[in-house]
Amino acid sequence: VPKVSQAHREQRRTEILDGAQRCFGRYGYEGATVRRLEQEIGLSRGAIFNYFPNKWQLFLALVERDAGQFPDTWAEGRFEARARALAEDDPAWLSVRLEFERRLRNDPALRVRWRRRAPSRRPAALDSLKRAQREGKLRSDVPAEALRAFMALFLYGVALQRVMEVPIDLELALQLLSDAVSPSARSRLPGA
Amino acid sequence: VPKVSQAHREQRRTEILDGAQRCFGRYGYEGATVRRLEQEIGLSRGAIFNYFPNKWQLFLALVERDAGQFPDTWAEGRFEARARALAEDDPAWLSVRLEFERRLRNDPALRVRWRRRAPSRRPAALDSLKRAQREGKLRSDVPAEALRAFMALFLYGVALQRVMEVPIDLELALQLLSDAVSPSARSRLPGA
Amino acid sequence: VPKVSQAHREQRRTEILDGAQRCFGRYGYEGATVRRLEQEIGLSRGAIFNYFPNKWQLFLALVERDAGQFPDTWAEGRFEARARALAEDDPAWLSVRLEFERRLRNDPALRVRWRRRAPSRRPAALDSLKRAQREGKLRSDVPAEALRAFMALFLYGVALQRVMEVPIDLELALQLLSDAVSPSARSRLPGA
């Protein structure tokens, strides 16, 4: 007979992930000691490691949970909302993710495990942009992929500026971005 | 009397900083143990701590040395070259800097010490852009600050994509950026 | 009113002791973690600690139960059977006992508690041997105590060789032992 309900377990798991997010975001992976995690989460080692086998798996579960937050995966038509959210969100999750990326870069084994279970959502985003091109909402003189990459790059820039606390007028920036991707924009670079 | 010349000391210092950069970039601050630093630098503890009082001061010296590399400080007219360099450089230095930024966010004392000695080079960049506006090389219907912020954001995006190993066609992206900031661009957002 | 019969409780207690014996024998006291005990016994912490207040008391109960197995306590006339049993038994119980002996050696308080409740069965064995001497089944030119000590030493040797997995032809050894203690044996050491 289980001691607590399944719902309680799920909620506890979420509590732990939330606290871990704050802690990893603030101190980094190594800096978020188990004692600090205990304090931030509000539970003891006994509890935390009852839900996750060890610190690294907790970190991994967190990264996995937040993977959907990342720029290259945005819902259709929600681009500007996504940008505004990025500019205002707690930048902790990005710190966590960046730390994880560093490990990906230096641990080939981790890399293959990760690539295997985390398919890019790029294709879906691309389809959405191609439709917008057909409907005349986006310029068609460059490949949809270029538009996608540019918009993603914009989001990355917003996220990093947020992390580095660079102040920015996001509305003006969105307007300039719009000028780059709207139908009447025409390249005037050498050769145009 | 020093046993070796001042030049030799300087060179040693540089060697140490170079090795430390690789090591911190690969493993992060906490992960770059003194043992790993010794190995990467090729000198022993005693030597390293003869040039820097401790690991943290070594890290700080490194961040200070590389501060000039950061996007919001670019030489006039070299924007595209800077973007290309960012897209190809070893992203280790950015990892180092990001780790440092996290500490800045969470250590107020460090923050004030840092802000004191690291003046932003934003004003200089802004002047350069205003001149370009007057010469008709950049659009004048938005404040120079908006252009600067947008271009900086672009660089941040390039840097972060580099760190996260997102592949990108930089030339196409630069072309789209140009469309956003060139004189003939006009905002066509709703209401325009 | 107890939910289960007294017989059931006794059986459970025995199950727990049996599993604990295997576990302590295989891993030693410290190595036999509560988790391993749970697994080997097939019950959870709650059940085990319902029968024994803690791990140490469980260990003690086990040692007490198995005390009768030890060489210096053998039934009259069953010497050879005892030797054969020692040579074939699971040596786990000896490991357990040896670990306990080490604690006895180093914990004076434990020592007095133990000595108090575990009377040696040596006198009984001695009487049995004296009778055999009178009946001419054992040599009488040495004290019965010497014969007892020698035979005990033999059993100890068998037990230890079993633990250390030293192969031995027990029947030949018993034959040689017989030659040492039989009536016609006469010492031929230098001077005899």
Added chain:
Amino acid sequence: VPKVSQAHREQRRTEILDGAQRCFGRYGYEGATVRRLEQEIGLSRGAIFNYFPNKWQLFLALVERDAGQFPDTWAEGRFEARARALAEDDPAWLSVRLEFERRLRNDPALRVRWRRRAPSRRPAALDSLKRAQREGKLRSDVPAEALRAFMALFLYGVALQRVMEVPIDLELALQLLSDAVSPSARSRLPGA
């Protein structure tokens, strides 16, 4: 340039092994915590783990060093001296060895590694006994191997009685042993 002489290193290593022997003998492998080892050895972790990579390797080195102490390896003609030494030595080394044997029993990988590098000295002992048989110093009606096994068993018995603090008159026991193995002894077991 090494900081200390080779001789100093060797001596330190011996100091550490000696202290570890006392500590492991008294508390067992698990009970000999690193803190207790530090105290018994008189050096800190930093020092100890500068000579041995970890606790287990320290334990292994100790077992290896003391392997020669074990009963089945005795110098020719020194049997009685060996028995007397066993009866009087600090029994700690035997505790250590017994703990090691338990691990050998339960860790097949360790077992093969150990068997590989620790050849038995049994054959040498056997040759010595065969010579004694030819010279009429030992009975010849049983195989030399049986004599060797019996004498080894005797030593094992002495060792285990020492560990368990069973008092014994060793001289009388040696006399009885002599009667078992001397030339004029003749088996009177059934069939003789």
Added chain:
DNA sequence: ACTGGCGGGACGTCCCGTTGAT
């Protein structure tokens, strides 16, 4: 100038036993 033996602090992990829930 440079090395590395060494002290002692702190980490992640695992462990034991309590207790509330079933």
Added chain:
DNA sequence: ATCAACGGGACGTCCCGCCAGT
């Protein structure tokens, strides 16, 4: 009666920095 969530102590390991030695 039995289970498992949980608290908090202690373990082996590794780390940083000091300083004696070359």
